[in-house]
Amino acid sequence: MTPHAMQRQHAHASKYEVLASLESFVKDLMEKHESKREIWYSSQILPVDQDSNNDKEIKELRDRARGVPDSARVALALNLLTEEGLPHFHRLIAEHFGSDTFWSKWNNLWTAEEDRHGNILRDYIRDSRLLNFQVLEKLQFNYIRAGFNPDWGGDPYKVFVYTSCQEKATQVSHANTGRIVVDKEPMINAITQKIAQDEARHYAFYMNVFKEILERDPDHALDAASAIMPSIEMPGISVVNFNEYADVVRRSGIYGPRDYKKIVEQLIIAWGIEVMKCLNELGRKAQEKIMGIPARLEKVAEYIELRSKTKSFRFEVVFGRVLEMA
Numbered sequence: 001m002t003p004h005a006m007q008r009q010h011a012h013a014s015k016y017e018v019l020a021s022l023e024s025f026v027k028d029l030m031e032k033h034e035s036k037r038e039i040w041y042s043s044q045i046l047p048v049d050q051d052s053n054n055d056k057e058i059k060e061l062r063d064r065a066r067g068v069p070d071s072a073r074v075a076l077a078l079n080l081l082t083e084e085g086l087p088h089f090h091r092l093i094a095e096h097f098g099s100d101t102f103w104s105k106w107n108n109l110w111t112a113e114e115d116r117h118g119n120i121l122r123d124y125i126r127d128s129r130l131l132n133f134q135v136l137e138k139l140q141f142n143y144i145r146a147g148f149n150p151d152w153g154g155d156p157y158k159v160f161v162y163t164s165c166q167e168k169a170t171q172v173s174h175a176n177t178g179r180i181v182v183d184k185e186p187m188i189n190a191i192t193q194k195i196a197q198d199e200a201r202h203y204a205f206y207m208n209v210f211k212e213i214l215e216r217d218p219d220h221a222l223d224a225a226s227a228i229m230p231s232i233e234m235p236g237i238s239v240v241n242f243n244e245y246a247d248v249v250r251r252s253g254i255y256g257p258r259d260y261k262k263i264v265e266q267l268i269i270a271w272g273i274e275v276m277k278c279l280n281e282l283g284r285k286a287q288e289k290i291m292g293i294p295a296r297l298e299k300v301a302e303y304i305e306l307r308s309k310t311k312s313f314r315f316e317v318v319f320g321r322v323l324e325m326a
């Protein structure tokens, strides 16, 4: 461990004790997780038969893909880039949960599951010629190279709050992307629904771990939640033109501030935040702050919707075509 990492661990020493005490809880949760999920691979969904040539299937796939609207292509590009940010997240989890503890079992399992998401989206996009692949590869390279360093101050509790929000956000985003193209290209929907189901199970894992932390260390846990929940920094933030992508995704009804508000409301209920009692000053303040977040997010959503006018976009990755959106 680097001196800097040791210093940060020291600052959150009692939290690391709580994390260490969760071993059997996490073991049970992982067993439950593994018993519920099925592992699928890109090769089971997309044609990769070595013995016959897949020309006909690939041709049909490309024909269907031609009907996919550019707004959905933008969303798929952002979904893929987000998934390909996996190295950042593997590192962040290892840094915050320890790479030499039982938590590394979860980190490795989770990483292996997540890796398939980027694989299948990338395979589909390449087979279908849906995007300018060279541009996409450069975006991916630059995104990974730019790094992703959210300001969590070495607090491991914040990681659970962030991942709970983030897994749910990716679930919504994948599922809605599939839904808007299902009539043009059902295979995209089949892929994104499979990914969304994985994200839902990841959400359940992180959400349940943090629920347990709230039981064991309520005041510090609430304090961490109140720092993260007002707004989460999306992993793709360092993607060039990220805000333009996010704007198209919002205008397409795939993911926007209202979806985030729903996620916060859902977490407040799942974590029982409103009804938590016997808190100290720190905990009470955090609880109050969290309970005020949905109303604030509603105002943000209204503000954005009121200001939003028809706009034209242009993305190199979508062959530089102009995209008009209301």
Ligand SMILES: [Fe+2]
Binding pocket: 083, 114, 117, 170, 195, 199
């Ligand atoms: Fe994912």
Ligand SMILES: [Fe+2]
Binding pocket: 114, 167, 170, 198, 199, 202
């Ligand atoms: Fe996930």
